[in-house]
Amino acid sequence: MTQEKQAFGRIELAPEGHLQLPSPGRRRALKWLFAGGAALGGTATAQALDVPVWSKTLGKPVGADPYGRPSPFEADTVRRISPGLTTTEHSSVAFTPLQNLFGIITPNGLHFERNHAGRPDIDPHQHRLMINGLVRQPKIYSMDDLLRLPSVSRIHFIECGANTAMEWGNVAVPTVQYTHGMLSCAEWTGVLLSTLLDDVGFDRKRARFILAEGADGASLTRTVPIEMALDDVLVAYGQNGEMLRPEQGYPLRLVVPGVQGVSSVKWLRRIEVGDQPWHTREETLHYSDLMPDGMSRQFTWIQECKSVITSPSGGQRLLDRGRYPITGLAWSGRGRIRRVDVSVDGGRNWRIAELQEPILPKALTRFRLDWHWTGEPALLQSRAVDETGYVQPKIRQLREVRGTRSIYHNNAIQTWQVDAQGRVHNVQV
Amino acid sequence: MTQEKQAFGRIELAPEGHLQLPSPGRRRALKWLFAGGAALGGTATAQALDVPVWSKTLGKPVGADPYGRPSPFEADTVRRISPGLTTTEHSSVAFTPLQNLFGIITPNGLHFERNHAGRPDIDPHQHRLMINGLVRQPKIYSMDDLLRLPSVSRIHFIECGANTAMEWGNVAVPTVQYTHGMLSCAEWTGVLLSTLLDDVGFDRKRARFILAEGADGASLTRTVPIEMALDDVLVAYGQNGEMLRPEQGYPLRLVVPGVQGVSSVKWLRRIEVGDQPWHTREETLHYSDLMPDGMSRQFTWIQECKSVITSPSGGQRLLDRGRYPITGLAWSGRGRIRRVDVSVDGGRNWRIAELQEPILPKALTRFRLDWHWTGEPALLQSRAVDETGYVQPKIRQLREVRGTRSIYHNNAIQTWQVDAQGRVHNVQV
CATH class of the missing domain: 3.90.420.10 (Oxidoreductase, molybdopterin-binding domain)
Incomplete structure (x- = not known):
């Protein structure tokens, strides 16, 4: 993949993540019309009775792919080079599409490079x-x-x-x-x-x-x-x-x-x-x-406790009011994650997220919290605490000590702003 | 992959697993000449000083593969259809190459089909x-x-x-x-x-x-x-x-x-x-x-407790006497694995294997035991016990109840015979 490098002053919106369902193209929003499922009757029944071609035919032979690949419908779930990076093509980074992933294991084809x-x-x-x-x-x-x-x-x-x-x-x-x-x-x-x-x-x-x-x-x-x-x-x-x-x-x-x-x-x-x-x-x-x-x-060894909400996240869009799962990842270079708090109002109020077991030392931990979006603007944040008691800091707190010219070791709380149209943006508060 | 199906009477030796190191071809043995490492000096030093081409050149650009693939040297680690199966190509099975795998996670490209x-x-x-x-x-x-x-x-x-x-x-x-x-x-x-x-x-x-x-x-x-x-x-x-x-x-x-x-x-x-x-x-x-x-x-729901040594295993060959890791997998449809015993003399004596944590319910558990091969024939077996106390049975015990005409739910202890030439065979004792 060669790709034109751009300075950050003129960054373009990258091919954004979708909320969760994969899409073959560059979709800017997700349609979730029947959250909770559609009651059976009328067009829904007709749709269910419309037997698709793959239910009436033989598929590919068993073992057609001795080493398997994702579905072609997943072509959007790939590593990408940030259009904002001014690196050379041999000394650069291809990022993992966290917005599309589940659980804690990163499939080998998508491990960042x-x-x-x-x-x-x-x-x-x-x-x-x-x-x-x-x-x-x-x-x-x-x-x-x-x-x-x-x-x-x-x-x-x-x-x-x-x-x-x-x-x-x-x-x-x-x-x-x-x-x-x-x-x-x-x-x-x-x-x-x-x-x-x-x-x-x-x-x-x-x-x-x-x-x-x-x-x-x-x-x-x-x-x-x-x-x-x-x-x-x-x-x-x-x-x-x-x-x-x-x-x-x-x-x-x-x-x-x-x-x-x-x-x-x-x-x-x-x-x-x-x-x-x-x-x-x-x-x-x-x-x-x-x-x-x-x-x-010179030597900052440990990756301190950090977390991020992966969905909803920047570039995604909520199309209708209602129930949304907030989910993300937490990790600490010092051991296990003890707790993750989630805020939808920029850190004024916090709720404790559910942590997926097993919670392993120096491994990703998946957290989840149900959320009902009322249609009002919201500021989504997650804050992790590890087993040493260390609390993930705000970006302001980090800047007080480290200034703004660092490159490395930014473990600040990430904020995603949901605007009244349901669009999700990366903001700092 | 289309492949000629054969009846079991005329089965050929399948492309066998290698002990662990991948090989691009169909290698029948593994050379382990310097187990424990070669002391530095003489040809070893010369070899170390011979800088390979990949240390002197640029590699592939970052992001060349937005969705990655295994190394070409791993072409032997693939799912395979057993040459003994008389199934049709649309109703068949492609088997996972357990002999080449580590840990408990099966990479998605190799999950059996x-x-x-x-x-x-x-x-x-x-x-x-x-x-x-x-x-x-x-x-x-x-x-x-x-x-x-x-x-x-x-x-x-x-x-x-x-x-x-x-x-x-x-x-x-x-x-x-x-x-x-x-x-x-x-x-x-x-x-x-x-x-x-x-x-x-x-x-x-x-x-x-x-x-x-x-x-x-x-x-x-x-x-x-x-x-x-x-x-x-x-x-x-x-x-x-x-x-x-x-x-x-x-x-x-x-x-x-x-x-x-x-x-x-x-x-x-x-x-x-x-x-x-x-x-x-x-x-x-x-x-x-x-x-x-x-x-x-009619209805046998649960996969009872079972284990198998994946290395050394059938088709592999030990080339020299000395230290070999015995490793394999244990699992139970009723919960966690409690213990795995390993025998190298066909079940007369047993040693307790090390279990890799985390030990999760209804998940694979990796076990390991160090072994020194003296060059004498050996019969390798593993026997798993789950948290209910159920002990994996011998094939004789299963046959006493179920006969020999079953297809399903064989969780018997597997035996691998190592002959005096170090060749590993599937046998029943």
């Missing part, structure tokens, strides 16, 4: 992982070696540190795909990094950090503290049951649960054990937080 | 669900109506009642894909059927059963007891985050957790409430259990 030198296609038979540095015995592992070691499977979110970046400067992109779509969640399978560090006999006295290095053209490198490395960091080869997708690091990636996505180094080829941070390009020039005084915070 | 009249391609804007029978107000729901109702997301397995059918008669198909591959697990999202039955005002005094009817050419119909319908049955539109796949009933299916797959009617178009079973074709002629005395058990 963020590359620094394009997506390599790696031959797993040639791929190797080297572990060196402060270790008793440096080693090189083939994929077969790694697949033979004890493994674990864990459901974790990955969120780019730059997710919701544009909102720092009050520039509002139109849809939740672009405000929050650098966020996905999968069941990852692999070897605990601690297993491998034990295998090479890392120096327990001197080891303070590890460096993870990718095999892509960018040789992306990131420093990870040894406490995290020994806790729940995975050297992962599996994603939602199958091998990693190419754009997720096939055949091997790091997964650093709860930490900004760039640390979950893709196409992982090397891990070095050291006694101090490496201060690489992607942890100095980028992925550091510019503060109001012009200084930068 | 079982159709009775092929797979219809349904326009969701035209699709309707009618609920009639013993109700105060029959109704017709559009997809938009349903998407506006309160929803839930649940992780559940679906297993065809005919899974492991061929093993009743001591006919051993070669791989776990064919012995157990009518089994998948996903996060399903939809409306609880109880919500809809409340909405139409079902007759609480007289309602004993519901009938679910599909919109496919087979108009597949199944009876479900009202207690199940009011418990955890879902009218589902979501599968692992996205809309259902076409072969899983797009845009709407029933999900009857813990019950044989045929009851989870796909392309769902009608639910009727009644006071007795309908005794339809697919619950009389088929999906009934033929007993030794020639009589049939």
Whole structure:
């Protein structure tokens, strides 16, 4: 997909999400005429008796698609590059269409993609992982070696540190795909990094950090503290049951649960054990937080507690008054979500949303609240609280400390404005 | 995929699973030369310093695939029709490649497919669900109506009642894909059927059963007891985050957790409430259990507790002595898995396997056990126990009651024989 890049001053309304029902085209509104179902009688009965062609014919043969694809009617549910981004096509991001998704698992075809030198296609038979540095015995592992070691499977979110970046400067992109779509969640399978560090006999006295290095053209490198490395960091080869997708690091990636996505180094080829941070390009020039005084915070590991309403959300439209489900996602890099509050009046009143179980640590949690839209303008917000008691902040609170020139780590409460025509807009209050 | 059907007398070895690492071709063995990693030095170092082309070039542009696909190196990980089946191409089954999968989530592209009249391609804007029978107000729901109702997301397995059918008669198909591959697990999202039955005002005094009817050419119909319908049955539109796949009933299916797959009617178009079973074709002629005395058990709802080792499994080969992970899946239609035992000597001695959390009711549970292969022949078995205390039976125990002419509901312990050459075979002991 090549796509004209635009500066943010002249952003166009992106292909918006639909409220929920998929549409093959670019539909700007959803017709929900018979919410609760139509009573049987008259035209409704006639319609029910009109047997469609697919009930009278044979369908496609079984196994026609040995590896299946979505329905053609779902062609609108795809990753997209924000028309507002001024990135190059090899160092950019394709956002997950959160407005169209259910539950907490992101299907592999829609996991957000963020590359620094394009997506390599790696031959797993040639791929190797080297572990060196402060270790008793440096080693090189083939994929077969790694697949033979004890493994674990864990459901974790990955969120780019730059997710919701544009909102720092009050520039509002139109849809939740672009405000929050650098966020996905999968069941990852692999070897605990601690297993491998034990295998090479890392120096327990001197080891303070590890460096993870990718095999892509960018040789992306990131420093990870040894406490995290020994806790729940995975050297992962599996994603939602199958091998990693190419754009997720096939055949091997790091997964650093709860930490900004760039640390979950893709196409992982090397891990070095050291006694101090490496201060690489992607942890100095980028992925550091510019503060109001012009200084930068260099290492912001954890993705703090955050949530967003995915429906109704920006670009969608409510066509009639009545019952609407409010639903969205909450997550915290520090553990489990404890509570999500929802407001429809810009934060004056809050109601507690229902949380879908299982509520897993460092994983997405789906929340839901029923809502009756009266036709009046509304300001929809969600506010998450994690198990540490941390409360998701307002954008004003974040700006008081961090200013408006940051790119990374914006976990502010998101506001969606429903106007009297039912149109949903991204606003800041 | 059209494929020559063969009778079981002249079955060929199917394209076998590989132990774990994917291969583009039909590989009969896995080379695991450096298990645990190769110490650095000599050729290993030279290999590490040989920088591959993908580390020196730009990869594919970001967003090149708005909806992603697996790596071309994964072309072997696909659904397959068993060469032993004598079914027609529109009423057959494509099996999930369990030998290649990790964790508990089945990726949507690999969920097993079982159709009775092929797979219809349904326009969701035209699709309707009618609920009639013993109700105060029959109704017709559009997809938009349903998407506006309160929803839930649940992780559940679906297993065809005919899974492991061929093993009743001591006919051993070669791989776990064919012995157990009518089994998948996903996060399903939809409306609880109880919500809809409340909405139409079902007759609480007289309602004993519901009938679910599909919109496919087979108009597949199944009876479900009202207690199940009011418990955890879902009218589902979501599968692992996205809309259902076409072969899983797009845009709407029933999900009857813990019950044989045929009851989870796909392309769902009608639910009727009644006071007795309908005794339809697919619950009389088929999906009934033929007993030794020639009589049939008609309604066997629940998929009893079952497990299988997915690696090492039939068709794979261990190339060298040493450490191997034994891993597999356990599940029960009655709730959670409590324990899985693993034997490497045909059931004389058992060890308790590690269970991967979260352990969810009526969902797959991944188990693992480390094993050191000495080079001697071995008989690998797993035996699951669910939270009711039910213990997965031996095939001999099942045959004592049910004979050998059944098709459905074989939940016996599976045995994989490892011979002295490391080849893994399907055997019955």
